[in-house]
Amino acid sequence: MNIEILEKANSPSARAVIAFLKQHNPQTASQHSGIARHLEGLLEGGNLIFQVRGKNVLDDPEIRRVWEESRTGRQATEMQCLVTRQKEPVARLHPDIKGVP
Numbered sequence: 078m079n080i081e082i083l084e085k086a087n088s089p090s091a092r093a094v095i096a097f098l099k100q101h102n103p104q105t106a107s108q109h110s111g112i113a114r115h116l117e118g119l120l121e122g123g124n125l126i127f128q129v130r131g132k133n134v135l136d137d138p139e140i141r142r143v144w145e146e147s148r149t150g151r152q153a154t155e156m157q158c159l160v161t162r163q164k165e166p167v168a169r170l171h172p173d174i175k176g177v178p
Contacts, residue, residue: 079094079098080095080098080099082143082144082147083095083098083140083143085143085146085147086137086139086140086142086143087139088137088139088140089129090127090129090132090134090137090139090140091134091137091139091140091143093127093129093134094127094129094134097127154166154167155167
């Protein structure tokens with residue numbers, strides 16, 4: 078599914094991640110130096126963040142655009158808001174709060 082989404086992005090970062098995913102073999106992941114260092118954490122459920130030329134691919138506007146487009150139409154999880162007490166879809170991302178890291 079990730080490859081399907083990324084193929085819609087016109088971005089060098091997207092193409093780099095696609096190339097990695099197409100050639101990646103989970104059976105030999107422990108032999109990859111970048112993965113081997115963090116294998117224990119990954120096996121415990123950690124996440125990977127791809128970087129291309131030192132930049133996080135999630136910061137690429139094209140990748141963000143196609144990812145958000147892929148989510149359009151999906152049923153959002155609803156929960157009660159702690160402020161309004163209304164039951165509403167949970168926001169995926171929130172703006173930064175000044176003074177809170």
